[in-house]
Amino acid sequence: MIYPILKMGDQRLLRIAEQVQDFDTAELHQLIADMFETMQDANGAGLAAPQIGVNLQLVIFGFKKNSRYPDAPNVPETVLINPIITPIGSETDDAWEGCLSVPGMRGLVPRWSSVSYRGFDQYGQEIVREVNGFHARVVQHECDHLNGILYPMRIKDLTKFGYTEILFPELDATLDD
Ligand code: NI
Numbered sequence: 001m002i003y004p005i006l007k008m009g010d011q012r013l014l015r016i017a018e019q020v021q022d023f024d025t026a027e028l029h030q031l032i033a034d035m036f037e038t039m040q041d042a043n044g045a046g047l048a049a050p051q052i053g054v055n056l057q058l059v060i061f062g063f064k065k066n067s068r069y070p071d072a073p074n075v076p077e078t079v080l081i082n083p084i085i086t087p088i089g090s091e092t093d094d095a096w097e098g099c100l101s102v103p104g105m106r107g108l109v110p111r112w113s114s115v116s117y118r119g120f121d122q123y124g125q126e127i128v129r130e131v132n133g134f135h136a137r138v139v140q141h142e143c144d145h146l147n148g149i150l151y152p153m154r155i156k157d158l159t160k161f162g163y164t165e166i167l168f169p170e171l172d173a174t175l176d177d
Helices: 026-041 133-146
Strands: 046-047 058-063 075-087 092-097 104-112 114-120 126-132 161-163
Touching: 026 058, 026 126, 046 104, 046 133, 058 133, 092 133, 104 133, 114 133, 126 133
Parallel strands: none
Antiparallel strands: 046 058, 058 075, 075 114, 092 104, 104 161, 114 126
């Protein structure tokens, strides 16, 4: 089932998500299947459960070469539950981000360059990874949704925030994340 995606301004996007308690349940598997269907329908790179109004610490992400991010590398398809992100070092990078909850826009957002993250998959198996670059950016963006943070709140220079079709006219304007 494809869910409607909540848009910025909806108070449900500002909540602190609750921990998932029960793993490997039919309900959880169905929710994750629906999230992937919703993300793929919207051509997104990631989706957090709060974006479909489900207030749980659950994110999905991952994609192959993507026309919205023509320079981005592949990121493995990942289900991440009850995540904890820890920066590695103090280096940050600025890069352009979009969000399915902020359709049609992009902003320049600083993120930790390298992070370690841990959490669980849908079966309750622990996930521990050290990542950098776009993978690190995506996981930071998605996990921000679990704390009620949307990327525009992290933009340092609001002159670097605008409509995708203006900022990146070469991109397919029908695509959004
Ligand atoms: Ni987002």
